[in-house]
Amino acid sequence: DGGITQSPKYLFRKEGQNVTLSCEQNLNHDAMYWYRQDPGQGLRLIYYSQIVNDFQKGDIAEGYSVSREKKESFPLTVTSAQKNPTAFYLCASSAPGQGEVVGELFFGEGSRLTVL
Amino acid sequence: AQSVTQLGSHVSVSEGALVLLRCNYSSSVPPYLFWYVQYPNQGLQLLLKYTSAATLVKGINGFEAEFKKSETSFHLTKPSAHMSDAAEYFCAVSPYSGGGADGLTFGKGTHLIIQP
Numbered sequence: 306d307g308g309i310t311q312s313p314k315y316l317f318r319k320e321g322q323n324v325t326l327s328c329e330q331n332l333n334h335d336a337m338y339w340y341r342q343d344p345g346q347g348l349r350l351i352y353y354s355q356i357v358n359d360f361q362k363g364d365i366a367e368g369y370s371v372s373r374e375k376k377e378s379f380p381l382t383v384t385s386a387q388k389n390p391t392a393f394y395l396c397a398s399s400a401p402g403q404g405e406v407v408g409e410l411f412f413g414e415g416s417r418l419t420v421l
Numbered sequence: 422a423q424s425v426t427q428l429g430s431h432v433s434v435s436e437g438a439l440v441l442l443r444c445n446y447s448s449s450v451p452p453y454l455f456w457y458v459q460y461p462n463q464g465l466q467l468l469l470k471y472t473s474a475a476t477l478v479k480g481i482n483g484f485e486a487e488f489k490k491s492e493t494s495f496h497l498t499k500p501s502a503h504m505s506d507a508a509e510y511f512c513a514v515s516p517y518s519g520g521g522a523d524g525l526t527f528g529k530g531t532h533l534i535i536q537p
Contacts, residue, residue, distance in 0.1 A: 345530075
């Protein structure tokens with residue numbers, strides 16, 4: 306079955322450590338996204354990538370970094386510069402112009418990061 | 422610029438009663454509109470979408486929504502609530518001009534509580 310796989314599901318980090326969240330998709334989608342979710346704040350866009358080897362900052366990119374070396378993969382690194390990293394992180398993909406409705410996102414199951 | 426306002430961070434209804442979750446949008450261009458549902462510690466699942474065809478849109482699990490341009494609204498309804506409907510619901514907007522590959526703009530979410 307096609308879908309988006311995020312790992313790990315739960316992650317604990319000590320202050321000052323960088324961590325990388327994995328996101329893999331087999332939907333053959335060109336576009337991929339990372340959102341951060343905090344209680345009562347909805348979803349906020351961190352980074353997105355419309356094509357391999359290219360990505361753009363979203364609304365809250367500070368303290369995060371990404372790469373897009375393969376179409377299927379879009380890992381997110383939460384760096385020590387992120388002051389409040391405890392949150393639920395969601396990866397998504399879409400395929401505007403590839404037969405999917407413009408803007409419709411397909412989500413992974415999420416990764417919950419807790420800083421100790 | 423686009424934005425979404427969901428009225429009521431928490432909505433409580435009795436089992437069997439009507440469910441009404443409110444969403445108003447702001448968009449400088451004609452929008453595509455979406456409702457997503459999220460169960461605890463999971464990703465988002467698409468309930469339904471408006472793509473400029475029929476203004477009354479039917480989705481999964483008995484939900485439907487009506488696009489009203491004059492009121493800039495896209496409220497979600499279900500005639501009879503079930504205990505399994507308890508979840509977080511998100512309204513989202515995307516412009517259908519300009520490619521739409523820069524992600525969706527989400528509301529802050531409405532937590533639906535079903536009373537037995």
